[in-house]
Amino acid sequence: MTNPSILSYFLQGAALGFAAAITPGPFQTYLISESLSGGWRRGAPVAFAPLLSDLPIILLSLFLLNQLPESFLRGISIAGGAFALYLAWRLWTGWRKDADLPEEGTSSSQGSLRRGVIANFLTPGPYLFWALVSGPILLAALRQSIASGAAFLIGFYGVMILSLLGIALVFSQARRLGSRLVRILLLLSIIILVIFAGVLLKQGFFG
Template identity: 50%
Template sequence: MWLYLLQGIGFGLAAAAQPGPFQAYLLSQTMQNGWRRTLPAAFAPLISDGPIILLVLLLLSRVPAWLQRGLYLAGGLFILYLAWGAWRAWRSFDASRWQRVGPSQRQSVWHAALMNALNPGPYIYWSLVTGPILLSGWQEAPISGAAFLFGFYATLVGALAGITLLFGLARPLGPQINRTLLGISALALLAFGLLQVYRGLG
């Protein structure tokens, strides 16, 4: 059991540390709405990954190529939509805006969960890397599989929450820093969105 727990912790940390659209989304939301309103979005994988894990384990192999391309395309379009929102916020930036109330925490969580569900990354990750480990642990003993899942998601969510708090520390530094980071997040979302659309069409 302990071996699977340690593997879960290691893979959870690796997943959180990899730059990607989800991390760019957290940066964008933190710069727009503050870390308190964005923090619940770190829990989005707990909402979106359940069906992904079940689907991957039922397939017992890698995600079909046609589904992968479709997910790339749908996810890319959604990320471009988020990039457009971040760009609009950057273009109409007003220092006084940061004192106002932004979108609700619930909206932030569901946007993050939807983006994660439309991102092929979790499907590929669970089919090629973590899925076989989870399946092996569960076959040995259900508690081993549960330990792997616990280690993975406790570390993943904790690390994403830490990233959100880190971004939040930059927010009080001043309007110019906020606007710069918001612009960076918009460009990052644009790049990730275009890349996924390209992969979906390729």
């Protein structure tokens, strides 16, 4: 049987990148909430957070998750649940003030990016995704050639970031429909974050 081509690995990476971007989770919820509350200039930087957080996640998921006991993943779940609650609380305090929506770019985009990195790093989803789905494909690609591994990563991150930017753009435009709609969507984001926090904490404490 012939080995998969470089193009094949690129397409596999692109498909998985799209799936990772649109799968609901705390990170996607945070991206949406930042786009709603601060517009495109605050939402767009969050889309690049996986580029900063995923390298250690890839290395840890491929090695540690196969070496350390289940308590390690439970610890990640507890930390992720706590951080999701923090994000929900931060949104809730702003929502309760009933203030006018800030102008785009008035809040720190660096702060949005930093919190996005933390949100992505402290959830078990990326670890499981790389350990169980993308990791074996990436290893097979690298064993074939460096170019195949690079093609997989380029396809994955290229499509994922473009998809996340698309999500940020769509929800940043919701601001133009009025502050009441944005407040409703923000409240929905808060509820979703609390639900995800509960799920993560349950996984961490009870398995």
